Structure formats: C-alpha cells, structure tokens
Amino acid sequence: MPGVITASKPSWIAPFAGLSPRCFGKLLTTLRRDGADAVHRGRPWSLPLEDRVLLVTAYWRTNLTLRQLAPMFGVSKSTGTLVPTRDHTIAERSKNYRYSTNHQVVIDAVTRLIVVVGRPLAGNRNDCKAWEESGAKAAVGKTLTIADGGYPVTGLVIPHRRERGQTELPAWKEDHNRSHKQVRARVEHVFARMKTWKILRDCRLKGDGVHHAMLGIARMHNLVLTG
16 A cells, blocks of 8 residues: 655655654664664564655654554555554543643753653652652752752742732842843743644653653654754
C-alpha cells in the first residue's frame, strides 16, 4: 500500500516532525548509534527507520490516531507500535477534573534547553511531592533551581509572598520577584512550545508511553535549539 508521507521527501519533515531536515538527520544518526535500526527476529518492519521516526513524531505532533495516520504512511493499523488508549492506571483526576499525569521538567533558563524530565506521576499528586518522587530533585542535586509558588519548603527558589497582616513587600523582595518572573517567562515559553505537540494535550499511550513521548519531544526540542 503506497504511502503519501515519507522522509525521503525532505519537504514533509518540517511540517510533521517539527525539525529541519538537518536536525532530523542528526536524530536518525543518534537512533542508529543506539541500535534502533538493528535487525531482530520476527516480522520485519514494513517501513524504513526514517519513515518510522517520521510517523512517531507526526503522531506526537498531531495526536491523530494510528488509524488516521496509517493510510498517509502506507501501513496497516496492525503494523504500528503506538497504542491509542487513555491509560487510567497511571493517571488520576487532577484539579481540572481530567485524568492526567504530573510531569516535572527542568529547563535551563539561559539556553532554554530541557535538562531533566522526571518520571510521570498521577495528576492529583502534589507538586512538592512530585518534585521528589519523580526523580527530578535527585537529578538536579545542589544546582540552584527556581520554581513557581507551588513549591514551598522544597529548597527551590520561589517568589516572595506577603505575610499575614502585611500590605506590601519590601522593595528588595519586589525586585527579586520581578527578576524571578522574567526568568520564569523564558521557561514558560519552552513549556508552550512543548505543548504544540498535541499528544501532550491528550495522550492515548499506555504504560510508559507518555514518558517516552515526553523524553522524545524534549530531545527534538533540544535538537532544534542546538542545530
């Protein structure tokens, strides 16, 4: 069954992978070095590695179902590796009343590179607990790290708040909060860019799928920045 979309045509790469052909090539080199194109026993892949990677990135970017993507890549539903199932065994209802997972991500505010992606936890998990239980805290170590006001008593640098009966903050605290806000804005821009990958708005993968999607998107985001 002939496909319409293929990585052999560079014009398809940017719209569906969100990467330039050069960055996409670097991603393929890394994957081959890690053994992604090794020959294994069993039924062989119906698509070359380049098209398999483009299919996965298109799935993450558009959040279309595999049934929708299959005709565009010329594969049947049974040959895919993605499972379009919302997995409630790893998710819980959060404050927005949707089943979700909590992801702790650390971003370098200077380079905008994603440096840590913690393990996903249930969406109703408190951010302070998620920071430690996801492994993000251990990965950061003693590196100075800032966060929003939802991380008190964690050792993270958070904005100053008025104490009970206090009408305004001292000038030095206001200055600190202003600087903190500017740095956080750079980080929030990265989160916004990650959310353009629609799979992060409604992930149908089960098990470790959501974690692998987050790791993959983080890697491609960094590839775009580093060229």
